[in-house]
Amino acid sequence: MWPSLSLSALWLAACAVAAGSDTGSTNEEGIRSIPLRTHTLNPPYLDSDMQSRWFDFGGDTVIRADKYIRLTPDRGSREGWIFSRVPLTATNWEIEVEFQIHGNGNLHGDGFAMWLTKQRATPGPVFGSTDRFEGLGIFFDTYKNNRPGTVFPYVMAMVGDGTKTYDKANDGKDNEYMGCSARGIRNANVRTKARLTYFQDKSLKLEIQYKAEDQWELCFETNEPPTIPSVAYLGFSAETGELSDNHDIISVSTKNLYDTKRADGSANRAGASKGKDKRPVKQVEKKGSWGWFFFKLILFCGVLGGGYLGYTAWRAQKRSHRF
Template sequence: MKFCTLLSTFFTVALTFGVTTAKSHDDDDEFLPDVRRVPMKTFTLQAPFLHDSLHSRWYDFGGDTLVRTDKYVRLTSDRPGQIGFLSSRLPLTAVNFEIIFEFKISGKGNLYGDGMAVWLTKDRSASGPVFGGPDNFEGLGIFIDTYKNNRPGVTFPYIMLMHGDGHTSYSKSDDGKSNEIAGCSARGLHNANQDTRMRITYVKGDFLRVDLQYKEPEKWTQCFRISNPPDLPQTAYLSFSAETGELSENHDINEVEVNMLVATNAELHGQPLTKLTSPPSVVQKKKSGSWFWFFVKLGLLGTAAYFGYKKYLQYQKEKKYSRDAMF
């Protein structure tokens, strides 16, 4: 009787563990399932930043940018009227990619500005009036605006996405409201207690997503996600820039990492990496497979328990015969 009770408890625990494990596995794959990340070394930026010739191998620096080789690339210092930028020497040719960079915006006092930007543009970045970068650009700009000029009802710092067609100017008068495709507020980003990070995920024809990490270490918060994002120029350079006006702050970049996204699932092999966030056939196959292996394991456990129980009965029977023979 005790054995049956133990067996029942064992199966209950096994069933609970199996369902929980399958659910956790599916949860892990909700964002970009069946994707391999291939590092693109030609866009890597990390300490000591400079090489033997006192230049970066993969990036050019300009304006008021300062490099502290053990810590950061400082696009602007906490001084008024500064502009700084860095730009990749090679274009980003990957169709689908992920950009992760670690940065910090900090300064003294309660008033600060103006902000920084990330660029994916046809031309290599040069200094300009839009967060230290060019106006009338062609490509995508993601702006981290730290000072509110004229945008009621929005909490700053504010992060927004703009698509440039080569002719349209950034609207400073309303903090880019008329240019915005998507955006989010990021209260606490300035003078955060930790180094902050941004992750930009771009899958051509499917989505563009921006995530932030500034509230807690290793915890990503989605800023925005848009479907069918604008196409990038055939040659798109990755750049960063920053600007201070009458108000100022430090804009530091600590590290840049770029990964090419490649499909690993056989059904997607050799095809464009699109619709990966909701591929019905792949997800259905994955879920069916998870349940299949769950029942296989359950069957093996049941078989082992059955033969164990048979052996237990045989042992009890032999024990009884031995005891009878003694008397």
């Protein structure tokens, strides 16, 4: 039998964990964001066993716990990757990554990629990861092979269906979904960041910070976004060839997004369509709402508390029978 102290500690710990869940925040546009720990990376990156609970890494990747995850060093013919262990299954999300592309040479390459694909942790020829991928790839390409009239570094998105091949000789031009030039993204004087925001069937937007702090440049945006696999792993990879650079991931922040205004607006429109009925509509808490969450929390703690009291009463009764 457990001692009463252990059961009491278990009860308090369970309540503390449940009550301490991050409920996120809501911005002025009514978009509520809830952090996803499973797809977030911050120093020191690794646990006491020198492993990451939520990410795998390989190739030439080196992790310096106080500073960066270096996908490749500034040396030729290197490649490295880091991928989430669990898929990103949120319907709407925002991924913000801080990174650095830097080196000493005037000639440099090749760049790094951000992935949301069915495949994971598979080295290959596309910025250090596999070709013929299924999902979305965002390429931060620093070396120009053959794209006349295009200013490099160039940031480009490609949507793979499992059969398309990335044409490295022409910097992926034939299969480009959207993209933008980002001169100054390498050896930048400010922290370089990319923010990818996705609302299923509604929008996809990529913004980049590299000119000034808190100044976001719109790279591309569409109201007809591609379909991203429902099971897609978040990853980053990089490669160097004859030319090289340091490709560092500093941090990754992923959030689940929820449009509160859209939900309220839908409810309001539904109520307005029944204009003849002027009676107030009774508000019902739906499963998944915060009211329902706290109700379940109180119920959960109540059950544990009742069990604890019953157990202590049983112990006291049993002790009294001994005399």
